[in-house]
Structure formats: C-alpha cells, structure tokens
Amino acid sequence: MKNFSRQRQAVIDVLCSTKTHPSAAWIYEKVRETIPNISLGTVYRNLALLESEGIIRKVSVGDSSEHFDGDTSMHSHFYCKGCKQITDIPFDTTDDCKKLEEKTGLSVESATYTFVGVCTNCNKNKN
Amino acid sequence: MKNFSRQRQAVIDVLCSTKTHPSAAWIYEKVRETIPNISLGTVYRNLALLESEGIIRKVSVGDSSEHFDGDTSMHSHFYCKGCKQITDIPFDTTDDCKKLEEKTGLSVESATYTFVGVCTNCNKNKN
C-alpha cells in the first residue's frame, strides 16, 4: 500500500465508499466535506493518476462527463436513460477478451461492456 | 427514405463512407470539402438529431471526444491505445442483452461492447 497524500487518499476514499460511479465534480464536492479547500484541478490530477496506475477505473457512458469507479474487479455496467444512473452488472468479459485475442491477434487488455436501457424504477414511473 | 437537407445528407454521406469512427471535428472538415461554409454547430446539431433517430450511432471510448458510426448494424469495437483508432469487431450483443433482461427485469435496449488494447500494427512498431 502506497503512501498517498491526504488529497489523493480522500479521492480514493470517496470513490470506494460509493457505488454511484460519480463524475469528477461530484467527487470534488464530496471531498470538500473533509478538505474544504481542495481544488478541482487536484481532483482531476489525482483521478488521472490513479486511473493510469489501475487503482480506479474510468467509465464512459456517452453523457456529458466521465465517470469513475473505485471497484476495479471484473464487472460490467448498466446505464439507465431515465435516471442517468450507472449500476453494476456481474458480467465477466475475460473469456470474450481471450477469444478475441486468439481470433484476431490483437493484444486485448481490457473491455468495457455497457448495457443501456431503462431501469425498473424508471419503467414503473412511466405508467 | 426521408428527404434530408443538403447539410444533413452530407453528414450522413461522410459518416457512411468511412470506417474510422470519426469525431465531429473530422466530419466537419470532411463535409467542408463539399459544403465549404457549413458550420460546426450544424454538424453537431445534425449528429445529435441523427443519433436520436437511430440513423447513426455514438461511440464513446473514453478519449477526449465522442465518435460517430454510420454503421448501425450489430457490432462491437476495438480501441487501440497506441494509434487511438477504433475498429469494428463482429460481436453480437443481442443474446447478452436478452439474458440480462430475463435475469434482472431491466429494459435493455442496447449495449456497447468495447475492447481495449494494442493493435497488430502498433505492437509491431513497439519492437
């Protein structure tokens, strides 16, 4: 376990304590509860650094901003077009990656599988 | 077949004539070869409209901008971290979507499956 700065650790803590796959802005607001004078730039810098080290993961669902995930275990995502929430789906892409490598000769390092639709709650509220 | 404006048709044409999954800026430059005074705003407006009608598809790979795809047939993507290019992978997500619906009760409308790694060319050039 590395020795992170207070700010970097706070970003990790916030990210690992939620399952909401938040944006940088949300993380910033949350961290400010502990470190009120942290800057948004620091949050972005740390998110980028932590992602490059594989400690956190970036999740792109096609809306206006990037989302981040403190859970780096193998799983996929569901994006609800209604409430815009991202939830975890226990789908393992390892086999597909291997198959693709074997078939094509590409070096496949990872995969992101994102299902899109309407969640149960939003479906209910439609009626 | 609808009757599109000259600009909108040009955006479609450019997008359908390439397999490069370009950004809005690239499409803009390309369309300008035909319609030199088209504006970037028009390109964005048309891309958004065409996507909402399901005529084109948006592809998010987590880099700085959105990419677009004129091929709406069922397929997945491979993103090369070296050359940043997106290529098609003939992987059908239909079954996974169905399975997910049955298991969870979510309304799954679509899915994006993006494999990330290094392509054959970039692997060669590394050595």
Add this chain to the structure above:
DNA sequence: TTACGTGCAAAATCTTTGCCCCTGA
C-alpha cells in the same frame, strides 16, 4: 534541500445554444 503535490486561475477543448436569416414547399 528537493522532489512531489497542491491551490488557484487561466486556458484549452469540446459541445450547445440564441438569434436572425434564408429557403423550399
């Protein structure tokens, strides 16, 4: 000291939007 990390603010993207004009049915 010295490398690393931060706060702040400016800048750099990328995307959307308001306004007014034009055009085709």
Add this chain to the structure above:
DNA sequence: TCAGGGGCAAAGATTTTGCACGTAA
C-alpha cells in the same frame, strides 16, 4: 407564408495546465 434548417458567434461545460508556494522526508 411559414416551418424547418442553417451560419455565426457567444456561451456553457468539462478538463487540463502553468506557476508559485508548501511540505514531508
């Protein structure tokens, strides 16, 4: 005529970066 687009430029939103300062080893 009139609704739907379009051009332009400004505004918005998100993200990155330069710089000077602080801090822990």
